Amino acid sequence: MNIGVLGTGQISSSLVRGFCTDTAGKDLHFYVSPRNREKAAALAAAFPEQVTVCETNQQVVDQSEWVLLALLPPQAEEILRPLRFRQEQNIITLISDHGLKEIVSWTGPVRKAIRMVPLPFAELHMGPIVYCPKDTEVEQLFAPLGQVLALDGEEKLNTVLTMTALMSPFYLLIHKTVEWGKDHGLSDRTALDYMSSFFEALSAMAQRAPDSEAVRMLCCDTTKGGLNESAYQWIESGGGYTFWLQAMDQVWDRLNKTE
Numbered sequence: 001m002n003i004g005v006l007g008t009g010q011i012s013s014s015l016v017r018g019f020c021t022d023t024a025g026k027d028l029h030f031y032v033s034p035r036n037r038e039k040a041a042a043l044a045a046a047f048p049e050q051v052t053v054c055e056t057n058q059q060v061v062d063q064s065e066w067v068l069l070a071l072l073p074p075q076a077e078e079i080l081r082p083l084r085f086r087q088e089q090n091i092i093t094l095i096s097d098h099g100l101k102e103i104v105s106w107t108g109p110v111r112k113a114i115r116m117v118p119l120p121f122a123e124l125h126m127g128p129i130v131y132c133p134k135d136t137e138v139e140q141l142f143a144p145l146g147q148v149l150a151l152d153g154e155e156k157l158n159t160v161l162t163m164t165a166l167m168s169p170f171y172l173l174i175h176k177t178v179e180w181g182k183d184h185g186l187s188d189r190t191a192l193d194y195m196s197s198f199f200e201a202l203s204a205m206a207q208r209a210p211d212s213e214a215v216r217m218l219c220c221d222t223t224k225g226g227l228n229e230s231a232y233q234w235i236e237s238g239g240g241y242t243f244w245l246q247a248m249d250q251v252w253d254r255l256n257k258t259e
């Protein structure tokens with residue numbers, strides 16, 4: 001199957017790498033847009049049998065049964081409008097700020113139009129990939145890249161998309177706590193190994209919890225007067241959690257303004 005990629009950037013590179021490093025992806029061929037030139041060249045060099053760098057965006061569309069739209073929101077309309085999509089073609093948009101109706105008004109009618117939120121960990125064949133509307137072909141295609149989950153409606157997709165905006169704050173939290181560990185005597189490697197493994201194990205515990213209340217208990221059932229209690233109470237009384245929720249509110253407002 002031929003898959004086109006419009007916008008060879010961070011997320012589409014992760015997806016192509018994820019597909020090309022899985023045996024289930026061996027029957028896929030990727031026709032990627034010439035921009036970003038370095039990223040497109042890197043994919044073609046890593047997977048010469050499976051990646052072709054096209055000369056133009058129209059060539060990407062012409063070669064493909066499925067086209068991944070991985071363009072930046074402000075550029076998407078200008079890039080998509082002049083392209084000629086075929087009615088029997090399928091598109092999967094990853095573009096954050098625009099809903100399916102708007103995207104299809106730019107591409108014209110297509111066989112299937114899917115909106116999806118993958119994340120860079122798809123390259124490692126792990127983590128959630130949410131999308132809508134539900135589609136068995138999409139589920140089969142993306143299954144090697146992680147846990148594929150259909151949501152019923154774009155409003156729910158926007159809720160999840162808002163949650164994904166915590167990816168960067170989370171990485172910065174790891175970075176800052178690792179730096180703190182280094183300032184207090186640990187090597188970079190030890191501090192990073194410890195914090196990443198620590199958060200992975202905490203997430204595994206949260207994932208096993210039956211509901212959100214059980215996760216709250218994981219927080220509050222720590223030693224009375226202990227180290228964890230003093231840390232979370234310090235953060236809570238200083239409004240630390242409110243900041244995270246406010247960050248989500250402003251992302252949510254942005255997404256829903258542009259729908």
Ligand SMILES: NC(=O)c1ccc[n+]([C@@H]2O[C@H](COP(=O)([O-])OP(=O)(O)OC[C@H]3O[C@@H](n4cnc5c(N)ncnc54)[C@H](OP(=O)(O)O)[C@@H]3O)[C@@H](O)[C@H]2O)c1
Binds near residue numbers: 007096
């Ligand atoms: N990054 C993520 O984790 C993630 C996750 C889910 C969804 N998304 C969404 O996916 C989209 C892409 O995000 P990204 O992080 O991958 O951004 P990115 O790395 O900046 O990728 C955008 C790509 O579009 C290319 N481009 C610019 N003009 C073009 C043109 N005329 N024709 C074809 N390609 C062109 C850029 O090339 P140049 O560098 O040459 O300008 C760049 O490679 C965004 O809408 C984002 O919201 C991202």
